[in-house]
Structure formats: C-alpha cells, structure tokens
Amino acid sequence: MADKKTNPSKELKEKLFSKRKNGWLRITAEEKQTVADYCEGYKAFLNAAKTEREAVVNALVLAKAHGYKEFDRNAKYCAGDKVYRVNRGKTVMFACIGSEDIADGVLISAAHIDSPRLDLKQHPFYEDSDIALLKTHYYGGIRKYQWPTIPLALHGSVLRADGEVIDIKIGEDEGDPRFVVSDLLPHLASEQNKRNLPDGITGEELNIIVGSCPFADDPESELVKLNVLNVIYEKYGLTEDDFISAELEAVPAFAACDIGFDRSMIGSYGHDDRVCAYPSLTAILETEAPKKTVITVLADKEETGSDGNTGLNSDCLRNFVWDLARCFGADGWNVLENSECLSADVNAAYDPTFSSAFESRNSSYIGYGVVVTKYTGARGKSGTSDASAEYTGKIRNLLDSKGVVWQTGELGKVDIGGGGTVAKYIASMGVDVIDIGVPVLSMHSPFETVSKLDVWMTHRAIYEFFNR
Ligand code: MN
Ligand code: MN
Numbered sequence: 309m310a311d312k313k314t315n316p317s318k319e320l321k322e323k324l325f326s327k328r329k330n331g332w333l334r335i336t337a338e339e340k341q342t343v344a345d346y347c348e349g350y351k352a353f354l355n356a357a358k359t360e361r362e363a364v365v366n367a368l369v370l371a372k373a374h375g376y377k378e379f380d381r382n383a384k385y386c387a388g389d390k391v392y393r394v395n396r397g398k399t400v401m402f403a404c405i406g407s408e409d410i411a412d413g414v415l416i417s418a419a420h421i422d423s424p425r426l427d428l429k430q431h432p433f434y435e436d437s438d439i440a441l442l443k444t445h446y447y448g449g450i451r452k453y454q455w456p457t458i459p460l461a462l463h464g465s466v467l468r469a470d471g472e473v474i475d476i477k478i479g480e481d482e483g484d485p486r487f488v489v490s491d492l493l494p495h496l497a498s499e500q501n502k503r504n505l506p507d508g509i510t511g512e513e514l515n516i517i518v519g520s521c522p523f524a525d526d527p528e529s530e531l532v533k534l535n536v537l538n539v540i541y542e543k544y545g546l547t548e549d550d551f552i553s554a555e556l557e558a559v560p561a562f563a564a565c566d567i568g569f570d571r572s573m574i575g576s577y578g579h580d581d582r583v584c585a586y587p588s589l590t591a592i593l594e595t596e597a598p599k600k601t602v603i604t605v606l607a608d609k610e611e612t613g614s615d616g617n618t619g620l621n622s623d624c625l626r627n628f629v630w631d632l633a634r635c636f637g638a639d640g641w642n643v644l645e646n647s648e649c650l651s652a653d654v655n656a657a658y659d660p661t662f663s664s665a666f667e668s669r670n671s672s673y674i675g676y677g678v679v680v681t682k683y684t685g686a687r688g689k690s691g692t693s694d695a696s697a698e699y700t701g702k703i704r705n706l707l708d709s710k711g712v713v714w715q716t717g718e719l720g721k722v723d724i725g726g727g728g729t730v731a732k733y734i735a736s737m738g739v740d741v742i743d744i745g746v747p748v749l750s751m752h753s754p755f756e757t758v759s760k761l762d763v764w765m766t767h768r769a770i771y772e773f774f775n776r
Contacts, residue, residue, distance in 0.1 A: 331677045331713040331761045332572070343764040346590075347574060350763055353586050354564040354576045358480075359463045359557050360398045360608045360618075363421035363582065367400055367589050367606055368392065374593045376402060381631040388597055393628055398422075398608035398618040401628045402592050404774075406601040411638040413646030414601045414629060416739065417592070417770045418620065418730050419585040419653065420610030423578040424448030424752050426455060426489075426514055426558040428464075432551055435533035440519035442487075444558060446511060448611030453508035454753050456491035460516060464556035466546055474544050479561040486561045487516045516558055560754040567757055572675065574763070579756040581610065583746045583763055584652035591770035601632065602774040610653070610730055620730040626737055645738040648699070650773055651731035652766065655679045655717040657747030657758075665720050672717025672747035674758070678765040679717040680704070681743035686726020693735035695742035703742055703773075710772040713765045717747060744769055 335343070357363035368376075371392055379391035387407040394400045399421075406414075426444040434441055446452065461479025468474055479486045491509065492500050500508065522531035523538060540546050564576035585606045592604040605628075609619030616622065629647070630640030658671035672679040682700050685692030695703075707714045719727050735741045746766050749757040 328676065328715070331675050331759075331765065334713050335761070343760050344571075346764050346767065347760040349590070350583070350586050351564040351574060351576070354574075354578060354582055355480075357421070357582065358423075358461070358559045358578055359425075360422045361465065361555075362463065362477075363585060363606060364394060364397055364400045367402075367421075367585075368394070370589065370593060371402055379403070379628075379631070381634065383635065385632075385635055395624045396618050399606065399624055401603060401605045401625065402589070403601055403603045403628070403632060404592055404595050404598055405632075406598045408599045409638070410601050410633055410636045410643055411646070412600065413643060413648065414603055414632070415598070415774055416603045416605065416625075416647060416649040416734065417588040417773065418605045418607065418625070418649055418651050418734055419588045420581045420608070420620075420730065421585050421606045422448070422608050422611050423559075423580060423582070424450045424611055426460070426516070428462075428551065428554065428556040428558070430552045430554075431548075432556075433533055433537065433548055435530045438520060438522070438532050439517060440532045440536045442516040442518055442558075443512075444514045444516060446514060447557070449752055451506075451753065452511060452514060453505060455514060456489040456509055458488070458754055459486035459561035460488060460558045461486060461561040462556055462558055464554060466544070466550050466554040466556070468546060468550050474546060474550075476544065476556065487518055487558065489514055489516055562755070572761070573757050573759050575755050575757050577754055577756070579746070579748050579758050580654045580751055581652070581745075583654060583748070583758050584744075584766060587763065587767035587770055588652050590767050591774055594771060595774045598774055599776075603629070603632075607730060614730055614733055620733045625734070641738070647739045648773075649731075649734045649739045649741040650703075650770060651729050651734060651741050651743045652770065653729040653731075653743060653745045654748045654751060654758075655681055655743075655745055656719050656751055657749045659749055665724055667718065667721045670716065670718040671720075672715055674747055674749065675761050676715040676747075677713030677762060678707075678744055678769045679715055679747055679762075680707070681717055681719075681745070684719060684726070684728050684731065684743060686728075687723060690726075691728045691732065693732040693741055695731075695740070699740045699742055703744070706772060706776055707769055710768070712768045712772060713761070714744075714769065 357366040376390040379393045389405040392402045429443040432442040466474045519536035523535035560577040567573035567575040588604045607620045614621040633640040633643040655672045683692040683694040731741045746762045
C-alpha cells in the first residue's frame with residue numbers, strides 16, 4: 309500500500325510529461341532588462357530599414373562599426389577576420405572566419421529582409437476626378453482589405469534617364485506628407501459588403517492617393533497629375549518615364565512601438581522577417597572567435613518565393629561559401645555538405661481570437677521563446693525540407709544546454725493553409741537546416757505584433773549556435 313503522503317502519479321508526470329512554461333517566468337529580473345534594452349535597438353532598426361535596400365544599408369553600418377570589411381576572393385584570411393559581400397544592394401552576407409578547418413563546414417543563419425507591401429507599377433501615375441493616384445501591384449502575400457485607410461510612405465530607387473540612381477523616401481520624417489488608399493464609407497458599402505473578404509478590396513483597387521491640386525487654371529487636361537509630377541521633378545529631376553526603371557515600395561508610415569500596458573510586445577510593420585534578420589545580424593556581430601566559420605545571410609525576395617538573383621533560390625550564398633572555401637584551398641561542395649544552417653524566419657503565433665485556425669498542442673505562443681520549426685509546407689508537408697530527428701535533436705540539446713527559452717511550432721492546423729521559408733533552398737545545397745524564429749500575431753499585416761522575449765531568445769539561439 310502506498311504511503312498517504314506520496315503521489316506516484318504526480319511524480320511520474322513530473323518525470324515523463326513535457327513541461328511548458330511562459331518564458332517571462334523563466335528569466336531573471338536582470339535578463340528582463342536585457343530584453344528591453346536589446347529591443348530598443350531592434351525598434352531603431354525596424355524604423356530605419358523598412359525595405360530590403362534600407363536593411364542592407366543599415367546592416368552594413370552596424371557591421372562596419374564591428375570591423376567588417378568587403379570580401380576579396382583573392383585575399384588571404386585568418387581566424388577572426390570579418391568580411392561581407394553585398395549582392396545588388398538587396399542581399400548581404402557576412403562571415404566571421406573560424407579557427408577550425410573550413411572543410412569541416414560553416415554555420416549559417418539565414419533570414420530575409422523583404423516584406424509584403426505595395427509596389428508601384430511601371431506607369432503608376434494617373435488622374436481621375438481631379439485626384440492624382442498611383443497604380444500598384446502588391447508584393448508578397450497580403451490581405452488586401454488591410455491596406456486602405458492607413459498612412460503610407462514611399463521608399464525606393466529610380467534610375468533616371470541620365471543613369472543616376474535617385475533614392476526616394478517620403479513619409480517617414482516629421483512634417484513629411486503621407487499617402488493613402490481609400491475605402492468606401494459604411495453608409496454606401498452595402499454592395500461591397502456582399503463581397504468575400506479576399507475581394508473586399510481588389511488588387512486594382514489598391515490605388516494610392518497622391519494629390520488633388522491642379523497645376524494652373526489652364527484649358528489643359530490632367531492638371532492635378534501635372535502638378536504632382538512637377539513637385540517630383542523639382543525635388544528629384546524625375547519625369548513620368550523615369551518611373552519605368554524604378555523600384556518604389558509603399559509601406560506603412562507608422563513607427564514601431566511597444567504594445568501592452570506591460571510593454572511586453574512590439575507592434576510594427578515588417579517584423580517578418582526583420583525580427584529574425586536583426587538577431588541574425590547581432591549574433592554574428594557579437595561573435596569574435598568562433599571555432600567554425602559563421603555566416604549570416606540577409607536575403608531578398610523570400611516573400612515572392614526566393615526567385616530572382618537576389619533571392620536564396622539563386623547561387624549567391626553558394627558562391628559566397630565556395631569563394632570562402634577557395635581562400636583556404638577547400639572544395640566548396642565539401643564545405644557545404646558539412647555545414648549547418650538555422651533558417652531564421654517567423655512562425656504564426658497562436659491567436660486566441662482566431663483559435664479555430666490553430667492546433668493548440670503544436671502551435672507557437674507569444675512569450676514562450678524562440679520557435680524551432682522542424683518542418684513547414686502545406687498539404688502533407690509539400691515544399692518543406694523537414695529537418696531530421698538527428699539535427700533537430702542536436703539543436704534541441706544546444707538550446708537546452710545554454711538555457712535558451714524555446715518552443716516548437718507548426719503553422720496552423722493541418723490542411724488549413726501552410727507556408728514555406730528559405731530552408732529548402734539551403735537544404736538543397738546539402739546543408740543540414742532547421743527553421744527557427746519568432747512567433748508573430750497578425751503576420752503579413754501592415755502592423756504585426758511580437759513578444760520582446762521571443763526576439764531576444766532568437767538572438768540568443770543564433771549566438772549560441774555560432775559560438776558553440
Ligand atoms: Mn518570413
Ligand atoms: Mn512572410
């Protein structure tokens with residue numbers, strides 16, 4: 309007969325059951341302050357880097373301050389050297405040379421720096437009913453109804469007819485004008501209300517209002533458009549045809565801010581995937597003497613499938629690793645086959661308001677730490693690289709041994725949707741890859757929300773991966 313004071317079931321549960329606990333309950337008051345301080349730097353990065361080009365520029369400023377120099381494939385490097393390579397201003401790769409033989413592999417952290425937004429079409433300008441507007445083609449997976457009636461800023465670059473590249477950023481500084489997509493008033497929306505949510509606003513209705521004042525009292529047509537083009541010409545020397553060779557992105561004009569009475573979260577445009585790009589960057593910048601050579605890649609074009617020569621479905625990362633290998637007389641393919649990667653991208657945080665989309669036992673939760681995602685994909689894991697049990701175990705043990713707060717997460721219920729990351733493109737080079745990242749509420753919306761604790765734990769996970 310069992311002693312009355314013992315409870316064998318409770319003891320066995322203690323031994324056998326998985327233990328989940330909110331991350332805030334697992335860190336000290338001192339570490340809470342570290343989390344808050346780290347996230348101030350992250351918010352500054354978010355506000356300064358709303359496009360992939362701006363992310364590259366800002367990442368380089370931080371990296372150069374940490375001693376990073378442009379990579380020269382014909383130079384000789386030794387342990388501790390820090391190099392970078394920029395691919396067309398939209399993807400950047402950093403490497404810190406390790407003390408061990410590069411032939412034994414490198415450690416890669418890969419995140420993306422493009423985010424869903426509204427791109428201008430090549431002939432964007434038109435006038436209708438004395439209003440000047442811009443035609444757009446949305447970039448990445450957006451819910452189109454979320455984009456009207458919010459302040460927008462315009463960012464990007466235009467190659468002028470004379471060959472000069474003009475960088476544009478309007479709507480971010482105090483006193484700047486903003487732009488906006490309109491929506492119908494509820495009083496007149498009875499027909500629009502019958503549409504299904506995906507068509508509540510259609511792609512061709514995402515037209516940005518940019519002016520309403522005519523140039524002059526002339527018997528000419530399109531005088532409002534003329535006035536807008538004149539303002540642009542006087543400021544930038546651009547004509548309408550210059551916009552044919554432009555990459556202009558309309559992004560939300562608001563800044564990142566704390567969310568909640570307890571300030572435990574951050575709301576911002578573009579967490580996906582700056583919330584992993586920034587930790588990938590800070591982790592390598594804090595790494596001084598790694599055993600293996602470590603690489604952080606911040607890539608473009610993930611949101612449209614990683615295609616194009618600045619996406620990770622190109623050879624840009626492979627070529628960088630091969631060139632590094634060549635500096636040490638190693639074979640690039642051999643280095644890659646011995647390499648490991650954390651594909652750092654966001655996951656969907658469990659949302660109690662929309663709980664029916666999630667499977668509660670296997671979702672990631674705000675504040676429960678960095679998410680380790682073994683597989684992504686959709687409809688029977690299609691399009692995933694699915695990390696092996698061995699590699700998943702290796703990362704699990706690393707995080708546990710270093711006291712990193714982490715959790716697992718699958719993106720929503722089976723067959724309700726799905727998604728992918730750059731993991732499969734890196735896996736196809738023979739590298740061991742697993743997805744890690746930050747759970748996000750309202751992912752791909754103009755204003756996404758994350759937990760500060762999860763941002764910090766993603767930094768810690770990548771740092772410990774690089775410095776093991
Ligand atoms: Mn992403
Ligand atoms: Mn995304």
